[in-house]
Amino acid sequence: MKVELIHIHKHFGAVHANNxxxxxxxxxxxxxxxxxxxxxxxxxxxxxxxxxxxxSGEIRLDGQPVKIxxxxxxxxxxxxxxxxxxxxxxxxxxxxxLLIGHEGGLFxxxxxxxxxxxxxxxxxxxxxxxxxYVDSLTVGERQQLEILRLLWLGARVLILDEPTTGISASQKxxxxxTLRKLAVQGMSVIFVSHKLEDVEFLCDRIAVFRKGELxxxxxxxxxxxxxxxxxxxxxxxxxxxxxxxxxxVSFHLDHVTIEDYRLQxxxxxxxxxxxxxxxxxxxxxxxxxxxxxTCAGLIxxxxxxxxxxGKRLTGKPYRAxxxxxxxxxxxxxxxxxxxxxxxLTEHFILAEEQNGFFINFDKALAITRQRIEDFNIxxxxxxxxxxxxxxxQQRALLAMLxxxxxxxxxxxxxxxxxxxxxxxxxxxxxxxxxxxxxxxxTSADLGEILQYSDxxxxxxxxxxxxxxxxxxxxxEQLGQLIGGKGx
Amino acid sequence: MTMMKTSSRWSGIVYxxxxxLLALLFTTVVMLISGADPIQVYHNIMLGAVGSPTKIxxxxxxxxxxxxxxxxxxxxxTAGLWNIGIEGQITLGAIFTTWALRVLQPTDLPPTAIxxxxxxxxxxxxxxxxxxxxxxxxFGNVNEIFGGLGLNFVATALTIWLIFGPxxxxxVGSMSxxxxxxxxxxxxxxxxxxxSPWSLALGIVAITLVYILLRGTYFGLRLKAVGxxxxxxxxxxxxxxxxxxxxxxxxxxxxxxxxxxxxxxVYHRLIPSIxxxxxxxxxxxxxxxxxxxxxxAPVALFFAALNIGSIQLPIVLKLDSSLSGVLQGSLVxxxxxxxxxxxxxxxxx
Numbered sequence: 001m002k003v004e005l006i007h008i009h010k011h012f013g014a015v016h017a018n019n020x021x022x023x024x025x026x027x028x029x030x031x032x033x034x035x036x037x038x039x040x041x042x043x044x045x046x047x048x049x050x051x052x053x054x055x056s057g058e059i060r061l062d063g064q065p066v067k068i069x070x071x072x073x074x075x076x077x078x079x080x081x082x083x084x085x086x087x088x089x090x091x092x093x094x095x096x097x098l099l100i101g102h103e104g105g106l107f108x109x110x111x112x113x114x115x116x117x118x119x120x121x122x123x124x125x126x127x128x129x130x131x132x133y134v135d136s137l138t139v140g141e142r143q144q145l146e147i148l149r150l151l152w153l154g155a156r157v158l159i160l161d162e163p164t165t166g167i168s169a170s171q172k173x174x175x176x177x178t179l180r181k182l183a184v185q186g187m188s189v190i191f192v193s194h195k196l197e198d199v200e201f202l203c204d205r206i207a208v209f210r211k212g213e214l215x216x217x218x219x220x221x222x223x224x225x226x227x228x229x230x231x232x233x234x235x236x237x238x239x240x241x242x243x244x245x246x247x248x249v250s251f252h253l254d255h256v257t258i259e260d261y262r263l264q265x266x267x268x269x270x271x272x273x274x275x276x277x278x279x280x281x282x283x284x285x286x287x288x289x290x291x292x293x294t295c296a297g298l299i300x301x302x303x304x305x306x307x308x309x310g311k312r313l314t315g316k317p318y319r320a321x322x323x324x325x326x327x328x329x330x331x332x333x334x335x336x337x338x339x340x341x342x343x344l345t346e347h348f349i350l351a352e353e354q355n356g357f358f359i360n361f362d363k364a365l366a367i368t369r370q371r372i373e374d375f376n377i378x379x380x381x382x383x384x385x386x387x388x389x390x391x392x393q394q395r396a397l398l399a400m401l402x403x404x405x406x407x408x409x410x411x412x413x414x415x416x417x418x419x420x421x422x423x424x425x426x427x428x429x430x431x432x433x434x435x436x437x438x439x440x441x442t443s444a445d446l447g448e449i450l451q452y453s454d455x456x457x458x459x460x461x462x463x464x465x466x467x468x469x470x471x472x473x474x475x476e477q478l479g480q481l482i483g484g485k486g487x
Numbered sequence: 488m489t490m491m492k493t494s495s496r497w498s499g500i501v502y503x504x505x506x507x508l509l510a511l512l513f514t515t516v517v518m519l520i521s522g523a524d525p526i527q528v529y530h531n532i533m534l535g536a537v538g539s540p541t542k543i544x545x546x547x548x549x550x551x552x553x554x555x556x557x558x559x560x561x562x563x564x565t566a567g568l569w570n571i572g573i574e575g576q577i578t579l580g581a582i583f584t585t586w587a588l589r590v591l592q593p594t595d596l597p598p599t600a601i602x603x604x605x606x607x608x609x610x611x612x613x614x615x616x617x618x619x620x621x622x623x624x625x626f627g628n629v630n631e632i633f634g635g636l637g638l639n640f641v642a643t644a645l646t647i648w649l650i651f652g653p654x655x656x657x658x659v660g661s662m663s664x665x666x667x668x669x670x671x672x673x674x675x676x677x678x679x680x681x682x683s684p685w686s687l688a689l690g691i692v693a694i695t696l697v698y699i700l701l702r703g704t705y706f707g708l709r710l711k712a713v714g715x716x717x718x719x720x721x722x723x724x725x726x727x728x729x730x731x732x733x734x735x736x737x738x739x740x741x742x743x744x745x746x747x748x749x750x751x752x753v754y755h756r757l758i759p760s761i762x763x764x765x766x767x768x769x770x771x772x773x774x775x776x777x778x779x780x781x782x783x784a785p786v787a788l789f790f791a792a793l794n795i796g797s798i799q800l801p802i803v804l805k806l807d808s809s810l811s812g813v814l815q816g817s818l819v820x821x822x823x824x825x826x827x828x829x830x831x832x833x834x835x836x
Contacts, residue, residue, distance in 0.1 A: 322724045330722065339716040342708075350712055350723055354705045361703070400723075 001062055001078055001156040001188055002027050003048070008057035010043055017043040018054070019212045025157075025188045027062075030179060032203030033192040036231060036418030039209040041192045045159050048190075049081035050074035061157075080155030082146050082163060090135035097134055098149050120148050124178050138285050140171030147178065158182060159190045162416065164198050167444065168283035169479055176202050194418050196227055232420060243454055244275035244433045251295075251407050251438055256304030258294050263287055263462040268304070270457075270467065274406075274436040277429075278467070279449035282459030282482055288442045291459070292409045295440060296328035297321030308406060325406035331415060331442075333393045338385040344368055344396060345381040351400035375399040376424070391421040398428060405432065410441035414448060426452055446475050460484045498829065506825040510818040517813050523806050531803055532811065536796030544680040547687055548753060549791035552577070552745035554690035556769030557783045558697040559741030564778045565701060566734035567714030572620045572635020573766035575642035576613040576739045580746025581761040582646060583612025588668055588750070589654070598671040605672075606689075606747045613743020614736050616642065621735035625728055631735075646759055654757065664758035674752040686748040691784075693741050698780035710734060742766065768794075771819045777826075790815055 003025040010018040017040050025031040035041045046052045048059065050068040059066055061077055068074050074081070088097050098117060099108045114130045121128060126144045134142060143163060150158060160179075164172050179189050179202065193199050199206055200222045208216045208230040216230045251272040258265045265287045272278060280288040293299045295306070297318040306313045308324050330336035338347065345368040349359055352367065368381040375395045379388050385396060394417060401408070413429070414422035429439060430452075443449050449456055450470055458465040458481040465481055480486055515525040537543055556573055563570040570576075587608035591601045616638060623629040651660035674683040701707040712720040713730045721727045749761050772790055776782035797811035 318721075319724060319726070328722060335716075336718050336722055339712050339719050341715045342712065346708060346711075349705070349708060350720075350725070357705065358703050359705060359708065 001186075002060075003079075003157055003188055003190075004058075004060040004063075005044065005048065006058040006060065008044065008047060008059075009055045010040075010047060010052070011055055012043075016212050018047070021057075021214050023207055023214060023217075025190060027156075027188050028183050028186050029204045030183050030189040030191055030202055032199040032206035033190060033209065034194065034196070034199050034206050034227065034231060035209030036194055036420065039231075040212040041209050042161060043212075044209075045081060045161055045190065045192055048074070048157075049079055049159055051081075075150070075153050075155065078154055078156035079159070080150030080153065080157070081159040081161065082143065082150065083161055088134050088142055088146065090133070092134060093130070094128060094132055094134060094137075094145060095130045097145065098130075098152060116152060117148065120152060124148075124181060125174075138167075138171075138283075140167040140174070140284065143167065143171075143175065144178075151182075155187075157188045157190065159192065161192045162194070163191070164193065164195060164444075168482065169446065170283070170483055172198075194231075196224060196231075196419075200224065200227070228419075244430070247274035247436060250274045250276075250309055250436075252305075252307040253295075254305040254307070256294065256301045256306065258287070258290050258299060259302045260287075260290050260299075263290070265290060265459075265462045265464060268464055272407075272438045272440075274438055275433040277433060277439045277441070277452055277454050279453030279456045279470070280440065280442040280459060281446065281449050281456055281478055284444065286459035287462050287464070288459050289411065291457075291464070292328070292411060292440060292442060295407070296326060296409050298328070325402075325404060326409065327401050327405045327407070328409045329397055329401075329411065329413065331411035333390070333397060334386065337397045338393060340386045341384055343382045343384055344372065344377070344379055347385060347396065347400055351402065353402075371399040375428070391417045394421075394425065398425065404435065405437050408432065408437050408439045410439065412443055413441055414443070414445075422448070446478055450475065450478070458482060460487055463487050498833065502825040502829045503822060506821040507818065509825070510814065510821045513817045513821070514810070514814045518806075518810070521806065523804060528800065528804060528806065528810065531800060532793065532796035534796075535799040536792040541680060542795060544677065544682040545795045546788065546792045547682050549794050550788050551686045551690040551748055551752075552763070552765045553768055553772065553787045553791055554784060555693050555741045555745035555748070556765045557772045557787050558690075558693040558780075559738030559745075560766075560769050560773045561697050561701065561778060561780050561783060562710065562734045563738045564773055565707070565710045565714050566731055567717065568624075568731060568734060569632045570617070570620070570635060570735065570738055571632050571770075572616065572638050573738065573742050573769065574762045574764070575635065575639040576616045576742035577746040577749070577762035577766050578639075578642040578646055579616040580609035580613040580743030581750045581757060582642075582649065582746075583615075583743065584609040584747040584750045585649075585654070585665065585757040588672055592668070592672065601672060602674060602751055605751055606744060609747025609750070610740045610743040613741070613746060614739040617735045617739025617742065618732075621732045625732065643759075646757065646761065650757060650759060662759055664754065664756045667756045672751075673755050674748075676752070681753070683748075683752040686752045689744060689748065693744070694780065694784050694787075701780050706733075768815070771815055775819050775822055 005021060005023045008018050008021040021040070021044055033041045033045070043052070047054045048068070050071045050073050053069065059068060066077055068077065068079070071081070089100065095110055095114055095117065098113055099110070117130050126148065128137065128141055128145055134145070137145065147158070163175060167175070179191070183189055191199065191203055204220070206218045206222065206227065207214055208218065208227065210231060210233060218227065218230070251270070253268050253270040256268045268291070280291065282288055290299055294301050297313065297316065297320065300315065304314070308326065311324055313321055313324060334340060345364050348368045348371060349364045365381055371377070372379065372381065375398065377388070377392050377395045377399065379392055385393060388396065394413070408429070414425055417425070433439060450473065453470045455467040456470050456473060456478070457467055458478065460482065461484065465487065518525045518528050535542065536546060556577065560570060560573060584605045587605045588601060591604060619638060620631050620634045623634040624631045650665055654665045656666045674685055676683045701710070709720070709725050710730055712723070712725060713727045717727050745765060746761065749763065750757065754761065768790060772783060772787045776786050793811040793815060797808040800806040800808050800810060
């Protein structure tokens with residue numbers, strides 16, 4: 001289906017989120033939408049999928065002007081959107097998730113639905129058990145489920161918002177293959193991303209957004225520098241690799257075994273020096289999170305010893321880990337990291353050491369102002385954290401870390417951030433390394449792992465590779481290990 | 488930034504005023520349906536509330552337990568807890584106070600000491616009942632709403648059993664309660680009024696304390712963090728379970744003290760409905776003021792005035808005094824409703 005967006009405007013308060021956007025997506029094509037955070041990509045997609053309404057402008061499908069007032073309008077017209085976070089119902093079965101969005105009688109025909117679902121699956125080579133509970137699926141599988149659900153509901157335009165965050169390399173390959181098949185069948189695919197390589201690799205045409213405007217449309221063959229320049233208005237390059245090792249053994253894991261209801265990770269041995277960075281690679285759900293949370297003291301290992309700077313932490317509660325200078329920054333910022341409704345100042349008060357019974361608000365305000373400046377947070381001391389953008393939330397989280405931190409554990413530290421913010425955040429992290437902080441982080445981005453780690457651990461189904469030296473490891477080698485070869 | 492803030496405050500006031508008008512309109516319609524003359528009813532409520540110094544003093548008598556209950560509830564609400572069990576906690580406070588007085592009455596202790604112990608016993612009773620809700624939640628995974636509801640029924644049953652069983656009046660037990668305590672165990676009142684300055688002071692101290700706790704202390708801020716995102720608060724190193732427990736216990740103490748004032752300063756005995764619904768009324772006050780301690784005191788005073796003002800409705804106009812409840816309830820509903828409407832209309836995205 002051909003999609004035309006004509007002179008779309010959208011304001012949020014003083015922000016002109018979409019400024020006169022005119023874009024045509026031909027049927028059978030994969031259209032890339034590229035831009036950094038806050039460029040207006042998601043806003044436009046939300047308008048097209050009915051989550052919000054444009055202030056002015058027109059939408060045409062196959063030449064016919066349409067009004068889209070809600071997501072259910074959109075899906076009736078054949079527009080389906082795949083959100084960054086899967087919009088499913090985890091405690092329910094796959095088949096029930098399909099039935100929820102379906103307009104049907106009072107008594108749905110489950111058997112019929114399962115048959116249709118399996119037919120659809122076989123077209124794309126997916127293999128999801130329709131009777132499985134959604135929370136037992138991986139992020140990649142949930143994405144597949146969502147695609148199938150939208151197709152089953154009759155979607156002929158598929159919008160994907162940052163679909164490659166949080167899924168593994170092999171799942172990404174599968175996703176791209178699926179999208180190509182859909183395009184061949186005549187579907188229009190709109191692929192929203194800030195990842196240059198994904199967009200370059202997949203899309204038939206790329207529209208670049210910057211500050212609410214459509215700044216250019218590019219056809220293949222793509223020139224990366226040109227895209228970067230369109231995206232940021234200038235060319236940026238990665239910093240040179242830096243390595244800090246300021247002391248001998250700091251963090252030490254000795255024959256640690258972790259057990260979870262899903263997987264078991266046996267006999268991990270690791271010695272880290274101060275200032276060292278270790279990246280954890282592997283498919284989502286291979287045990288990296290369990291490993292990080294064990295290091296944080298949130299999961300108690302069933303066997304083995306944990307030591308930090310010669311201090312034994314085995315079996316101690318989470319608070320003891322905190323007091324030993326181990327800090328854990330979870331991936332879900334608003335769910336686990338920050339407290340909605342509280343201001344930046346209040347967050348910094350909570351993060352600081354308690355000093356007396358009453359809060360000294362003047363001092364807290366001074367600290368907050370300083371941190372906002374140091375960490376380049378776009379917000380004021382009274383801004384609530386939910387009013388900040390994702391990148392600024394991440395900066396706030398990092399600004400809340402106490403000094404000194406001996407071991408910093410980060411889950412996806414730059415997920416959902418644009419390149420510029422990511423580079424900036426790693427600059428700050430490396431500054432900490434210089435002061436002796438060791439870092440362990442997970443990432444779905446192999447480039448990030450290779451760029452910033454000194455050593456790499458690869459996880460595969462509960463197995464852990466021996467530490468690999470990042471200098472002498474290639475993406476191909478990592479890819480093989482992530483896929484389970486070489487264990 | 489400041490501009491937006493002031494404008495949102497103004498729109499807030501406009502919506503709140505609209506809510507009050509709608510609540511009045513709704514109550515008026517209810518009056519018309521029940522065949523009453525609204526002007527006369529409102530006039531009588533006003534007269535009944537502020538018509539004489541005695542009545543104004545009575546408002547303050549009702550204000551005290553309401554203030555205590557609201558103060559306690561502000562803590563539990565801040566911690567994200569629905570302490571429905573507050574009614575039972577007030578009742579247990581009253582039972583413990585009565586118990587202490589009954590035990591100490593025959594001794595040689597001076598009445599002041601007995602009454603002081605009575606207050607402490609009341610606080611202990613409320614804390615005990617709130618502690619049960621907290622333990623059920625923390626260790627038994629029982630939601631505090633269900634735990635509190637269950638314990639409310641147990642508390643009521645316990646009161647009835649005591650009144651008709653072990654503590655019954657000489658001769659035959661009756662719904663009028665236990666044998667009244669002798670005059671020297673009545674909390675001293677202002678001459679000619681039913682108002683005890685001591686219990687009033689207790690209520691004011693409680694709400695002031697809660698205001699200071701929530702506004703300027705680490706305890707208050709952490710409680711807020713626990714209430715808004717327990718998981719993140721835990722990861723920041725706040726002992727969330729301990730803070731939830733403390734919120735419950737503090738609320739229980741204040742509820743228990745409310746029960747104690749009901750016994751020591753108002754009824755001078757244990758009666759079946761000793762909590763007088765002040766716990767639930769306190770919840771309405773807390774919701775109406777959007778859990779802000781600053782506004783709790785005046786709104787509680789207004790609710791107390793409505794309660795006292797409607798007492799004479801049955802006598803003068805042959806109407807049920809629960810009409811004030813209609814106004815209170817519809818006020819809360821319309822304020823919440825208008826808040827929802829405002830959010831819907833001014834939604835940023």
